[in-house]
Amino acid sequence: MSYAVETRDLTRVFSGKKKRWWRRKPTPDEEESLGPVTALDGVSLQIREGELFGLLGPNGAGKTTLIKILATLLLPTSGQALVAGHDVTRDPFPIRQRINMVSGGETSGYGLLTARENIWMFSQFYGVPSKVSKARIDELMHIFGLWDKRDAKVRMLSTGQRQKMNMIRGFVTGPDILFLDEPTLGLDVNAARVIREYVMNWVRGQAGKTVLLTSHYMAEADQMCDRIAIIDKGKILACDTPANLKRMIRTETTFQLEVDTIRDTTSFMSLQGVKNFSHKDDISKNRSHLTFILEDEGPVAEILSSITSQGAKVHSLQKSEPTLEDVFISMVGRGLD
Amino acid sequence: MSVATDRRTDLRYRVGLNLRAVVGRSYPRIVGANREPSWIFFEAFLPLLGIAAYVFIYQFFGFQATAAILGNPPMCGNHVCASVAEQNQYLAAVNANTNALIASVVLGGTMVAFWLNVLWSMASQLYWEKEIGNLQLYMMAPMNRMALLGGMAVGGMVMTSMRAVSTLVAGIFVFGVIFQVANPLLLLAVFFATLVALYGLGMMFASLYLLWGREAWNLSALMEEPIFFSSGFYFPLGGLFRIPGWGPAVAIAGSFIPASIGLDALRQLTLGSTAFGGSLWIFNVTTELEILVGMAVLFLILARYCLAYLETLAKREGKLTSRHQ
Numbered sequence: 001m002s003y004a005v006e007t008r009d010l011t012r013v014f015s016g017k018k019k020r021w022w023r024r025k026p027t028p029d030e031e032e033s034l035g036p037v038t039a040l041d042g043v044s045l046q047i048r049e050g051e052l053f054g055l056l057g058p059n060g061a062g063k064t065t066l067i068k069i070l071a072t073l074l075l076p077t078s079g080q081a082l083v084a085g086h087d088v089t090r091d092p093f094p095i096r097q098r099i100n101m102v103s104g105g106e107t108s109g110y111g112l113l114t115a116r117e118n119i120w121m122f123s124q125f126y127g128v129p130s131k132v133s134k135a136r137i138d139e140l141m142h143i144f145g146l147w148d149k150r151d152a153k154v155r156m157l158s159t160g161q162r163q164k165m166n167m168i169r170g171f172v173t174g175p176d177i178l179f180l181d182e183p184t185l186g187l188d189v190n191a192a193r194v195i196r197e198y199v200m201n202w203v204r205g206q207a208g209k210t211v212l213l214t215s216h217y218m219a220e221a222d223q224m225c226d227r228i229a230i231i232d233k234g235k236i237l238a239c240d241t242p243a244n245l246k247r248m249i250r251t252e253t254t255f256q257l258e259v260d261t262i263r264d265t266t267s268f269m270s271l272q273g274v275k276n277f278s279h280k281d282d283i284s285k286n287r288s289h290l291t292f293i294l295e296d297e298g299p300v301a302e303i304l305s306s307i308t309s310q311g312a313k314v315h316s317l318q319k320s321e322p323t324l325e326d327v328f329i330s331m332v333g334r335g336l337d
Numbered sequence: 338m339s340v341a342t343d344r345r346t347d348l349r350y351r352v353g354l355n356l357r358a359v360v361g362r363s364y365p366r367i368v369g370a371n372r373e374p375s376w377i378f379f380e381a382f383l384p385l386l387g388i389a390a391y392v393f394i395y396q397f398f399g400f401q402a403t404a405a406i407l408g409n410p411p412m413c414g415n416h417v418c419a420s421v422a423e424q425n426q427y428l429a430a431v432n433a434n435t436n437a438l439i440a441s442v443v444l445g446g447t448m449v450a451f452w453l454n455v456l457w458s459m460a461s462q463l464y465w466e467k468e469i470g471n472l473q474l475y476m477m478a479p480m481n482r483m484a485l486l487g488g489m490a491v492g493g494m495v496m497t498s499m500r501a502v503s504t505l506v507a508g509i510f511v512f513g514v515i516f517q518v519a520n521p522l523l524l525l526a527v528f529f530a531t532l533v534a535l536y537g538l539g540m541m542f543a544s545l546y547l548l549w550g551r552e553a554w555n556l557s558a559l560m561e562e563p564i565f566f567s568s569g570f571y572f573p574l575g576g577l578f579r580i581p582g583w584g585p586a587v588a589i590a591g592s593f594i595p596a597s598i599g600l601d602a603l604r605q606l607t608l609g610s611t612a613f614g615g616s617l618w619i620f621n622v623t624t625e626l627e628i629l630v631g632m633a634v635l636f637l638i639l640a641r642y643c644l645a646y647l648e649t650l651a652k653r654e655g656k657l658t659s660r661h662q
Contacts, residue, residue, distance in 0.1 A: 014655055071477050075652045096479035097344040108470040112369035124361025125478035125485075127354030169474075 003082070004177050004210035005047040005070060010079035012040040012065050012234075039065040041234035042079065047212060047227075052203045054225035055214045056328060062234040063214040064103075067179045070212070071101045083177060097126070099177045102170035104163065104185025111155030115146060115165045118154050119172055126173040133172060140168040144194060160191035167195055171202065178202075180213045184220060192220075200224055218324040228324070230331050237331045245327045253297055254326045255319055257290040260312035267306055268292070273299035278329045287315065293330045351481075358480035362488025366458075366496045380450065381503040385511065388446035388504075391571045392439050392512050399435030403428065436515055437612040438572070441604055443508035445570035447501045448603075451535055452564065452596050454497040456557045459539030462489055464546045464553065467657070472547075476657055482644050486543055490536035516607040523622065524606045530629035531599025537636030538595060544644035547651050567591030574601055575617035588619075595632050598625050 014037045040062045047053045055063050068074040069081050072092040081088045083095045109118040116137055123133040141147045144164040149157060157165065163183070170178055180199065184192035203209050215221045221228055222242045229239040238245060252275060261281055268277050268290075276293040292303060300317075307314060320326075405411075406427050411418040418424040466472040475485050508514060518524055546553045568574065568591040577588035591597045602625040605618055619625070651657045 068473075071473075073473050073476055073652065073657050074655055075649075093479055094344060094346070096477060097346075099477070101474075101477060103470075106470055108474055110365045110369055112372050113365055117364070117368070121361045121364055122474060122478075124357040124364075125475065125480045127350065127357050127479070130357075 002049050002085070003046045004049045004051065004084060005045065005053075005212060006082045007043050007045045007066075007070075008080045010040055010043040010045075010066070010069065010081055011038070011077050012062075012069060012074065013038050013077045038234050040069075040076070043231070043234070043236055045229060045236060045239065047210060049208055049210055050203065051226045052200065052211045052213065052224055054221040054228040055212065055231055056218070056221055056228055056324070057214075057231035058332060058334065061231045063231060064181055065234075066231075067101065067181050067212065067214065071099060071179055072096060098175060099179065100170045100173050100175040101179040101181065102166050102183050104182035104187075105159075106163070106166045108166065108169075109154045111153060114151045114153055115157060115161075116141070116150045119165060119169050122169045123172045128173055136172045136174075137168060140171055143198060144168055160187050163187055164191060164195070167198070171198075176208055177210045177212070180211060182214055182216060184215070184217065196220060196224055218328065222324045230328060232332045238327070242324055245324065246322045249293065249322045249327055249330045252322070252330065253294045253319065254322050255292045255294060255300060255303075255317065257292070257303075257307070257314060257318075258316040259288050259290065259307050259314050261286050261288050262307060262310050262312045264310060265290075268303065271299050271302050271306070274303070276330050276333050278334050288312075291326065291329055293326060354479065355481050355484035355487075358478070358484035359488040359491060362485055363492030363495065366489070366492025371496070371499070376500065377503070380500040381507060384446055384450065384504050385507055387449075388442055388508055388512075391442040391446075395435060395438040395442065399431055399438075402431045402435075406431065434613060437608050439512055440514045440516060440608055441573055442571050443505065443512060443514050444603055444607065445572075445600055446508065447505045448531075448596050448600050449565065449570050450497050450501045450504060451494075451532065452568075452570070452594075453561070454493045455535050455539035455542075456560055458493050459486075459489055459536060460542030461546055461554065461557055463543045467547075473657060476648070482648060483540075483641055486540040486640065486644065489543070490540060493539075494532050494536060517609055518607055519609070520606060523626070524603065527599060527602045527606060527622065527626055527629065530626055530633055531595055531603070534595030534599070534629050534633040534636055537633050537640055540640035541636055541643050544640060544647045547644070548647045548654075548656060564591065564594055568594045568597035569600060570596070573604060573613060573617040575613075575619050578619075579617075592619065595629060595636075598628050598632075601625060602629070 016035045016037065039060075043062070043066060055066065057063050065074065069076050069088060070083050072083075072088050072095055075089055084098045086092075086094045088095060109122075113121065116134075119137050120130070120133055123137075124130075128136075138147075138150075141150055144167060146161060146164045146168065149161055152161075154162065154165070163186075167183065170180075178199075183199075184195055187195070199211060199213070203211050213221065213225060225242060227239065227241050228245060230237045230245075238248070240248070261283075262279075265277075265279055268274055273295045274292060275295055278291050280289045281287070282289065292299075294300070297319075304314060304317075406413065406418070406424055411424050413419070413423050413427045418427065463472060466475065476482075509516070542553075542556075545556075549556075565571065567577075567587045569577065569588075574588055574591060574597050577584045577591075598619065601619050602622045604612070605622050605625075610618065610621070620628070648657070
């Protein structure tokens, strides 16, 4: 079996900001945040060639750190990372020939250049002959619906158009492995759909193409990925196909409730049979959305009584099939938001 | 067995890759910058004002000296002129020196454009690239890092040359400066050696900025005005050697900036080595060209090693991508 990406016990610790005499003395709270941070803690992963692999985790879980190590931009503190069989620390050149990376909300490029010129410029850093590059750019611009904006200066592009341009930049160099870090972040439904469809076709339509995708959108990861790893606090908590991950909590029961905004949610976890729960407040409607992962239906009555004892009204109660989000909540103990 | 594409790694491929990278990185500087017509005002007209200030001072000194020679009694230096012939000789010398000083200022003002470009668009460029998110894309690409810096330098040289030429031409027309170029080939050689050495220094600084980030801004500020003075952008640097005490020390320190030696050689080649009585030059042109070539080689080598070392350090400390992480 050949792996596009393989990590063995990968750890990355950020040493924190050094104290300098010319810097203001940090407050005690700041002092704490200046200390070392373990972004990755013994991560071992194998991503097969031709796989669309998802990495799900809350902010600060270590997703971007992992991608940056794989993209040869950051050195691991310990452990090993191999991309296309090459070590990221010792042998970055053949890796760089084969990879590209696109991040959501990226503002790269030069505002004075046109979209076409910008993409062409980046393709030159990979040695793509100008003629080939321009032909690919034109083709991809048609596919991504950016053809009309080909000669628009980058600073005149909307967020969605800019992200499409970034995606084209990622594909134009003909990578074997593409790292997509929240590629549809902040995009409208149509732009996100175009990007998702292209990425899926790109991986499945040709041999040897691999994508490592991080996303905040569970449905997106569920729809696109062959396998998903759930990461939190620098550790991989689970790694399997979306179907298998959901099966893992099939023995559990998921309930979703919409109630008046409630203040105290601490008591829920102490109820017998509650494995995990998350809650989201909708301030505009003065409602709270609660998701419970339960061992069985036993604790439902106690949950309802706990809610009503706070004077809140239950507007809806729904038992649902486990989703990827439920798996995530079950493992991480909170939602992505 | 992997089905991923086999990639070339041979020398021909690598040369092609890096040449393309140089062209690609120089493109936004050459094409993009000239899409803003405002540069004509900011970078061709405004420098003329700085030049004009020095020109007026030197013209004033010239008028004073002329007035003394034509005064009653006519003064030739510290004594009264012995004859009309001596008076005319002194008048011609004052005119020649005034023209040479004004020409020195115009030439220096032209080279200032390159120094500012090196400071703010070469040295600090990688810091800017990090801020806008380009740096990580550059560092992830397979091109050699020197190709990236080389592209920035080539783009900066071409862009700044256009601005420098417009300042030079405007200076010649506005202030009526006369240049006498006896050896155009040597002049071109000195000019290019100066640019390569200067941009080599900029490439070296760029790698330092990679690690220091915003803190290195102070370094640029430090190297702007003081270097205008110590490098003799607005006067022949050899003049500093005549100031007892601190003069030679400042001149020697300033000479480490390639623009100082380059400017001295360019002035000799455009004004004649006998200008200012031949007493205000540091070395002869050939020696200065050799020093410039040496500096160019040294700075390029240092830039190569600094960048490799500091890139590794920045990757270890997580400073290449601190914008997002």
